[in-house]
Amino acid sequence: MSFSETVHTFPHGWATLTAANWRKYPNLKTPHVISVDVLNRWVDPQTGVLYTERLLQCEQKAPAILKWIGINVGDTAFFRETSALDPRSQHYEATSVNLTMRQYLTVEEVCTFVPDAAQP
Numbered sequence: 032m033s034f035s036e037t038v039h040t041f042p043h044g045w046a047t048l049t050a051a052n053w054r055k056y057p058n059l060k061t062p063h064v065i066s067v068d069v070l071n072r073w074v075d076p077q078t079g080v081l082y083t084e085r086l087l088q089c090e091q092k093a094p095a096i097l098k099w100i101g102i103n104v105g106d107t108a109f110f111r112e113t114s115a116l117d118p119r120s121q122h123y124e125a126t127s128v129n130l131t132m133r134q135y136l137t138v139e140e141v142c143t144f145v146p147d148a149a150q151p
Contacts, residue, residue: 081116
């Protein structure tokens with residue numbers, strides 16, 4: 032198992048960053064992202080947290096070595112993203128995981144947006 036973490040402070044406020052996250056795909060700079068579909072979305076009436084589940088479809092060439100070793104994989108991949116946005120505590124977390132080729136490997140990405148304590 033491999034693990035890596037990257038921390039970055041964006042020069043924008045929490046509301047701008049979380050709004051941009053909803054609009055990031057598809058766009059002209061990421062032509063490999065074919066579609067993003069909202070599968071489910073609801074607000075918890077007790078907490079006010081917005082929960083969303085999305086399906087992303089990407090298209091790009093699979094590594095040639097996979098075909099060489101006999102793994103028949105297409106050029107289309109699907110990913111499931113689940114997220115929780117809490118406007119009260121200003122905490123947003125999105126988890127994306129591959130659905131394609133899960134029998135061989137699982138890739139998970141967790142993105143968390145919180146306000147920078149140094150720049151309230």
